[in-house]
Amino acid sequence: MLEVTINGRTYWVSEGKTILQAAGEVGVDIPALCADDRLEPFGACRLCLVEVVGAPKPVVTACTTPVAPGMVIETETQRVVELRRGVLELLLSNHPNDCMLCEQAGHCILQDLAYRYQVRRNAYPGERRPALPEDPNPFIAFDNEKCILCGRCVRTCDEVQGVGAIDFLGRGFGTTVGTGYPGGLEESPCEFCGQCVAACPTGALTDKKSRGLGRVHEVRRVKTTCGYCGTGCTMYLRVKDHRIVGVDPDFASPVTGGALCVKGRYGYDYVHSPDRLTRPLIRRHGTLEPASWEEAYAYVAENLRRIREESGPDALGAITSSRATNEDNYAIQKLFRVPIGTHNVDNCART
Amino acid sequence: MTNSIAELEDAPVILLVGSNTAVSHPVIALRIKKAVRRGAKLIVVDPRRTEMTDLATLWLRLQVGTDIALMNALAQVIIQEDLHDREFIAQAVDGFDEFARSVQEYTPEHAAAITGVSAADIRAAARLYASAPKAAIVYCLGVTEHACGTHNVLSITNLAILTGNLGVEAGGVNPLRGQNNVQGAGDMGALPNVLPGYQKIVDPAVREKFERAWGVSLPAQPGLNKNDLFRGVLEGKVRGLYVHGYNVVRSDANANYSKEVLKNVEFLVVQDIFPNETTEYAHVVLPAAAWGETEGTYTNSERRVQRVRRAVEPPGEAKQDWEIFQEIARRLGRDFGWRSSEDIWNELRSLAPTMAGISYQRIEETGLQWPCPDENHPGSRFLHAAMHEGRQRGRLTMVEHQPPMEQPDEDYPLLLTTGRRLYHYHTATQTRRSRGIEQILGREQVDVSPRDAAALGLADGEWVRLSSRRGEVECAARVTDDVPTGTVFLTFHFAEVLTNDLTNDAEDPLAGTAEFKACAVRLDKLGRKAAGGMT
Numbered sequence: 001m002l003e004v005t006i007n008g009r010t011y012w013v014s015e016g017k018t019i020l021q022a023a024g025e026v027g028v029d030i031p032a033l034c035a036d037d038r039l040e041p042f043g044a045c046r047l048c049l050v051e052v053v054g055a056p057k058p059v060v061t062a063c064t065t066p067v068a069p070g071m072v073i074e075t076e077t078q079r080v081v082e083l084r085r086g087v088l089e090l091l092l093s094n095h096p097n098d099c100m101l102c103e104q105a106g107h108c109i110l111q112d113l114a115y116r117y118q119v120r121r122n123a124y125p126g127e128r129r130p131a132l133p134e135d136p137n138p139f140i141a142f143d144n145e146k147c148i149l150c151g152r153c154v155r156t157c158d159e160v161q162g163v164g165a166i167d168f169l170g171r172g173f174g175t176t177v178g179t180g181y182p183g184g185l186e187e188s189p190c191e192f193c194g195q196c197v198a199a200c201p202t203g204a205l206t207d208k209k210s211r212g213l214g215r216v217h218e219v220r221r222v223k224t225t226c227g228y229c230g231t232g233c234t235m236y237l238r239v240k241d242h243r244i245v246g247v248d249p250d251f252a253s254p255v256t257g258g259a260l261c262v263k264g265r266y267g268y269d270y271v272h273s274p275d276r277l278t279r280p281l282i283r284r285h286g287t288l289e290p291a292s293w294e295e296a297y298a299y300v301a302e303n304l305r306r307i308r309e310e311s312g313p314d315a316l317g318a319i320t321s322s323r324a325t326n327e328d329n330y331a332i333q334k335l336f337r338v339p340i341g342t343h344n345v346d347n348c349a350r351t
Numbered sequence: 352m353t354n355s356i357a358e359l360e361d362a363p364v365i366l367l368v369g370s371n372t373a374v375s376h377p378v379i380a381l382r383i384k385k386a387v388r389r390g391a392k393l394i395v396v397d398p399r400r401t402e403m404t405d406l407a408t409l410w411l412r413l414q415v416g417t418d419i420a421l422m423n424a425l426a427q428v429i430i431q432e433d434l435h436d437r438e439f440i441a442q443a444v445d446g447f448d449e450f451a452r453s454v455q456e457y458t459p460e461h462a463a464a465i466t467g468v469s470a471a472d473i474r475a476a477a478r479l480y481a482s483a484p485k486a487a488i489v490y491c492l493g494v495t496e497h498a499c500g501t502h503n504v505l506s507i508t509n510l511a512i513l514t515g516n517l518g519v520e521a522g523g524v525n526p527l528r529g530q531n532n533v534q535g536a537g538d539m540g541a542l543p544n545v546l547p548g549y550q551k552i553v554d555p556a557v558r559e560k561f562e563r564a565w566g567v568s569l570p571a572q573p574g575l576n577k578n579d580l581f582r583g584v585l586e587g588k589v590r591g592l593y594v595h596g597y598n599v600v601r602s603d604a605n606a607n608y609s610k611e612v613l614k615n616v617e618f619l620v621v622q623d624i625f626p627n628e629t630t631e632y633a634h635v636v637l638p639a640a641a642w643g644e645t646e647g648t649y650t651n652s653e654r655r656v657q658r659v660r661r662a663v664e665p666p667g668e669a670k671q672d673w674e675i676f677q678e679i680a681r682r683l684g685r686d687f688g689w690r691s692s693e694d695i696w697n698e699l700r701s702l703a704p705t706m707a708g709i710s711y712q713r714i715e716e717t718g719l720q721w722p723c724p725d726e727n728h729p730g731s732r733f734l735h736a737a738m739h740e741g742r743q744r745g746r747l748t749m750v751e752h753q754p755p756m757e758q759p760d761e762d763y764p765l766l767l768t769t770g771r772r773l774y775h776y777h778t779a780t781q782t783r784r785s786r787g788i789e790q791i792l793g794r795e796q797v798d799v800s801p802r803d804a805a806a807l808g809l810a811d812g813e814w815v816r817l818s819s820r821r822g823e824v825e826c827a828a829r830v831t832d833d834v835p836t837g838t839v840f841l842t843f844h845f846a847e848v849l850t851n852d853l854t855n856d857a858e859d860p861l862a863g864t865a866e867f868k869a870c871a872v873r874l875d876k877l878g879r880k881a882a883g884g885m886t
Contacts, residue, residue, distance in 0.1 A: 138787030162384035191773060192791065193377065209786060222662040225649050227642030228776050230528025231356065231378045232651025232718070237643060237662040244643055244662055254717060255356055255651065261377035262788070263776055268643065270784035271663070275625055277638035278667025288636055293668060293678075300635055301682035303618045307591045317580040317589055321596025321672075322536040324639075325647030325659055327695040328672035329532070329539035330547060331687070332595055335676045338567045339683035343543050343552060343574030344589075347536035348597035349529070350577050350863045
């Protein structure tokens with residue numbers, strides 16, 4: 001641990017951290033757009049500028065400067081606030097100001113910072129980037145007009161996912177993010193894990209499947225665990241009007257470190273398929289016909305009892321689901337072991 | 352897994368066997384990718400080229416079904432070159448001398464002839480694995496879905512025991528579970544030979560504990576596993592089956608056999624979320640709540656018990672599974688008295704000491720890994736540390752190479768192996784009903800090597816008929832060197848191509864798992880077909 005002073009208060013912080021991380025540890029919020037704990041420091045957005053008192057060049061980027069013992073740091077001096085305003089004015093001069101319809105309104109660092117520093121869009125009127133045609137893939141929407149070129153998506157795809165499907169394309173004012181392949185994401189090595197969407201600090205990258213179905217203040221977030229493979233990725237379901245409208249990763253998960261795959265992130269809406277079984281069915285004269293739960297329970301119990309009485313409990317058996325919860329599996333093994341009286345219980349994982 | 356998923360990032364050497372991790376466990380693959388980025392050496396044992404083999408320092412491209420010969424040869428080199436952990440073996444391992452004698456004949460040259468992996472690569476892999484300060488083994492269904500699956504696992508585990516890589520952080524032997532709650536279903540006692548918490552039925556003290564808690568007298572002998580239940584149906588001994596969330600017809604090897612069983616069972620209850628090929632045989636179908644609609648817990652591959660929550664109500668009259676089981680029990684004269692999934696969990700942990708310390712309250716935010724014997728215990732990130740402290744012993748077990756039950760021959764000259772693709776899951780009843788996924792991958796293709804394709808005069812995209820001794824399917828071919836010459840690959844995701852009509856239900860005598868990974872097939876070229884016509 002080492003001692004530093006931030007905004008006049010003294011703190012003990014961990015060694016080997018950047019100013020941005022150390023400040024975060026003690027609850028001092030330094031604004032940043034391009035920083036992401038999972039990624040190498042990048043120093044692109046210039047919003048985390050702070051002053052280190054007494055340093056030869058006092059204004060530094062907090063995301064790339066390591067903390068040192070005795071450092072005296074000011075995070076909201078007039079000088080850095082003016083610099084931040086300038087950066088935000090430049091970003092907004094090339095931004096469509098589309099918060100009304102933007103999927104990320106209420107969940108956008110750019111919007112929060114514009115509000116925090118009271119910056120409007122019109123400081124630098126002039127040319128704006130033209131919108132690119134939409135990528136035809138079914139999951140990931142990229143609105144280049146809202147991209148601030150912080151590189152979090154590009155670096156996440158490379159450093160976390162290890163795929164590198166996207167990169168900066170072009171130069172200067174014409175710079176954008178893309179695959180470099182003519183067919184867009186579907187023709188690229190993209191695996192549709194959605195980690196770029198989760199990393200985007202603005203509304204540039206959003207989930208197409210969730211479009212128009214509810215913004216952050218309208219949805220309830222329910223923490224659960226993915227139901228596909230045995231990794232056990234925890235996640236947040238976005239729920240509105242009794243429907244799951246999207247999935248967000250759990251950045252605090254010790255299992256995932258904030259990642260999900262395409263199935264976990266985008267394979268959720270089968271739950272609402274019209275094909276679902278919604279009523280008990282009993283076979284009568286060769287066809288399955290709807291029945292009430294009372295009829296179904298009675299029918300099942302009667303047949304289980306009859307076979308048990310005629311041939312003994314071992315004439316019955318259960319194969320349980322390794323897709324179902326622990327509690328459901330416990331319940332079925334108890335049903336077969338206790339009232340029925342057989343150990344003929346297996347789960348489907350043998351195959 | 353003996354160890355934890357996150358620990359893989361810190362392993363200096365990872366031996367990955369029969370796992371296309373980037374496809375089947377993509378988020379675990381990220382840990383392996385990160386380890387490689389940090390300089391870890393990755394040894395991949397796989398007949399198919401995958402994203403993982405592209406990352407490998409050494410890729411041991413063995414013939415399908417020759418794992419034991421390869422693992423025994425690795426052990427032979429480790430012993431021959433004195434790379435084994437003598438201190439650990441002296442302290443905690445039984446059977447070394449016998450084992451060392453038995454692997455003597457598995458020289459790298461002998462194994463090279465069986466596996467197709469060069470003797471030099473075998474030696475290099477053995478040195479890399481055994482010389483590391485610690486090394487993790489990760490394996491998946493490429494190892495277990497063979498008629499010698501249990502022996503495959505033993506041959507792999509031998510390497511970790513020889514080198515003292517059990518009971519160390521970022522080491523161990525780590526099977527990746529294929530389904531979200533394979534681990535939990537076993538933990539809960541959904542097995543014929545153990546009660547919840549892997550407590551043995553044959554132990555009278557265990558039975559007595561459960562008998563007192565449940566107020567019942569329990570049979571003293573284990574019950575029948577799935578394969579025995581099915582045989583029992585055809586023998587007329589088993590008359591009623593309750594199938595819970597399991598599409599038997601599509602998931603099991605040799606679908607015609609499964610259909611024969613289901614046709615013959617006198618009373619079949621199927622409880623599921625969608626109608627499927629198995630509900631067609633049911634006498635009663637009960638509608639269950641799905642993921643997103645259930646409360647409870649799943650236990651992941653690293654033994655971590657995590658909460659699952661109800662975000663939306665089940666559709667129509669569908670109910671959560673345990674509510675249905677409890678109602679049936681009530682009508683058979685037993686009231687379990689549960690009012691919530693938490694009641695069930697609390698009953699479980701009162702009976703299963705390894706999970707006693709895991710309460711819903713403790714896992715509200717982050718799950719805990721069993722063993723967790725009491726509420727002050729932090730959970731167990733890795734197992735078997737006691738071996739290094741002289742409090743636990745392990746055994747080296749000799750196993751012999753056994754080729755797949757079905758070998759290619761004149762009639763069926765190719766070997767079919769099966770697996771998954773990234774975008775779909777199992778029989779795809781969920782992924783094909785999730786908007787967008789079909790756009791990315793909407794049909795099955797059989798992977799055929801360029802040389803086999805040339806022999807058949809087959810061009811990429813042309814259709815073939817695949818036949819085995821059990822059935823036939825038709826699908827388009829993808830000509831790719833992802834598969835070695837002589838081997839073809841299919842998934843079982845698509846109802847249009849019923850792969851398990853072909854697969855061999857020859858089973859591992861110890862685990863009962865079928866040989867999904869190897870059966871002999873023939874390919875016949877059908878030529879071009881209109882794209883819309885077949886899929």
